[in-house]
Amino acid sequence: MKNFFVVDEMGEATVIEKKSRFIAKIIPIETEEDAISRIEQLKKQYWDARHNCYAYVLGDNNEHQRFSDDGEPQGTAGKPILDVLLTKNIHNALILVTRYFGGTLLGTGGLIRAYTKSSVESVAAAQLLSVCDGVKFDLQVDYNSIGKIKYIMVQCGIVDVDEEYTSDVLLHITMKEQDFEKFKKQVDEATSAQAVFSNIEKVDYREKVD
Secondary structure, eight states: OEEEEEEEOOOEEEEEETTEEEEEEEESSHHHHHHHHHHHHHHHHHTTTTTEEEEESTTTTTOOOEEEOOSSTSSSSSHHHHHHHHHHOOOEEEEEEEOOSSSSOOOOHHHHHHHHHHHHHHHSSEEEEEEEEEEEEEEEEEETTHHOOOOOOTTOOEEEEEEEEEEEEEEEEEEEGGHHHHHHHHHHHTTTTTTEEEEEEEEEEEEEOO
16 A cells, blocks of 8 residues: 655755755656766756765665765765655655865764755655555536535545536546545445446545645
8 A cells, every 4th residue: 555755846955064064955756767867967066065965765665775975974974865765755756965065074973963954854845745545537427416426525535536518427536545435335325326437447646745
């Protein structure tokens, strides 16, 4: 059963620690090639920075995980960034943190805190989508029943709907799979089982996180 988050719109945050500047960006990715391309692009953009550290995860189970300390002491940058992605349950995303050295050494603990904090703040600045198992289907009803159907849809929190009006009303609906059987039962009861469900298929259901 799917239950995780993805990035809809990238987020960026800047953290200052003892004059060192940490610029963190979280970016949606779809493939490893996509991740590598974005990393190279950001490294060119911040070519004058001391470090460009990153971590990324790919797959419904985060089965692909990569990270880099990019010259920072081992375990002080890439792993903390990766831990933010895993702790926040974010999939298919890259976080890259650029560090401009401020002249003062932060020590192992200070680096871990700075890379973690900047990563967390980039997540907070992003627009996330929650992802769970969904179902997409068509629902055909007559005009006398559409009012009842729309009331049931509101009660079930269904908002992803396209409508076609011909001799009947054809609704194209996407909803959470966990609510489908309840919705279908209520529709059958309201229409004496005259409503027609068709083209039922499983999909990812995504909704914005406030």
